[in-house]
Amino acid sequence: MRIDVVTIFPDYLAALDLSLVGKARRAGLLDLRVHDLRDWTDDRHRTVDDTPFGGGAGMVMRPDVWGRALDDLLPADGPARLVVPSPSGEVFTQRRAEALATEEHLVVACGRYEGIDARVVEHYRDRGVAVDELSLGDYVLNGGEVAALVMVEAVGRLLPGVVGNPHSLVEESHGEAGLLEYPVYTKPPVWQGREVPDVLLSGHHARIERWRRDEALRRTARRRPDMIAALGEDALDRRDREV
Numbered sequence: 354m355r356i357d358v359v360t361i362f363p364d365y366l367a368a369l370d371l372s373l374v375g376k377a378r379r380a381g382l383l384d385l386r387v388h389d390l391r392d393w394t395d396d397r398h399r400t401v402d403d404t405p406f407g408g409g410a411g412m413v414m415r416p417d418v419w420g421r422a423l424d425d426l427l428p429a430d431g432p433a434r435l436v437v438p439s440p441s442g443e444v445f446t447q448r449r450a451e452a453l454a455t456e457e458h459l460v461v462a463c464g465r466y467e468g469i470d471a472r473v474v475e476h477y478r479d480r481g482v483a484v485d486e487l488s489l490g491d492y493v494l495n496g497g498e499v500a501a502l503v504m505v506e507a508v509g510r511l512l513p514g515v516v517g518n519p520h521s522l523v524e525e526s527h528g529e530a531g532l533l534e535y536p537v538y539t540k541p542p543v544w545q546g547r548e549v550p551d552v553l554l555s556g557h558h559a560r561i562e563r564w565r566r567d568e569a570l571r572r573t574a575r576r577r578p579d580m581i582a583a584l585g586e587d588a589l590d591r592r593d594r595e596v
């Protein structure tokens with residue numbers, strides 16, 4: 354997979370050289386390229402914004418500069434998807450990360466100031482480019498870079514070969530089971546007078562698996578009842594419903 358990220362703060366994305374995403378890049382599993390939007394400006398001051406039509410506070414990012422950048426990065430007939438982090442976007446979820454992880458090429462446009470001129474998204478949608486305006490949640494950031502970091506990591510870790518044990522992707526929160534993850538424990542067996550649940554020391558794998566599912570169900574019902582409600586009819590067996 355190729356991901357192009359366009360931003361006026363390329364250094365913000367330096368964290369993607371680290372950890373799993375960094376390893377995936379070096380292993381050739383992920384072709385991640387970070388671009389400075391100012392490389393597509395046409396004036397000596399490398400201007401990317403201007404005052405908003407209709408008045409109001411702040412500045413708006415110029416469509417002409419974004420257009421030159423995206424024309425270069427979005428292939429005319431290629432299978433690329435444009436992702437625009439935005440506080441007014443659809444919520445970015447694990448399901449959306451899984452869908453984006455099946456794409457060949459993503460271009461992520463990080464807006465700043467009051468946002469990107471609305472004609473940019475319109476233009477590329479009219480040109481037949483798939484465009485996802487996505488939000489991390491109901492809060493405001495200063496720009497799209499933090500959202501891009503989250504999205505690239507959430508998508509990159511799903512690519513084949515990136516995570517050592519693919520099974521771990523199944524059991525984690527918001528994984529295939531559609532539940533929050535169960536509580537985890539490691540050595541020492543007693544810490545601050547607190548012991549590890551006996552079942553986890555029993556070596557009885559069927560009981561351990563049952564305990565973990567029960568804990569995941571309890572935790573999800575307590576913290577995210579909306580996720581329980583969203584489970585398919587056949588997701589919960591009779592035993593689950595007794596938890």
Ligand SMILES: Oc1ccccc1-c1ccno1
Nearest residue numbers: 438439488489493494496497
């Ligand atoms: O607040 C933002 C500003 C620019 C780009 C994205 C965001 C945002 C807020 C929440 N998720 O994304």
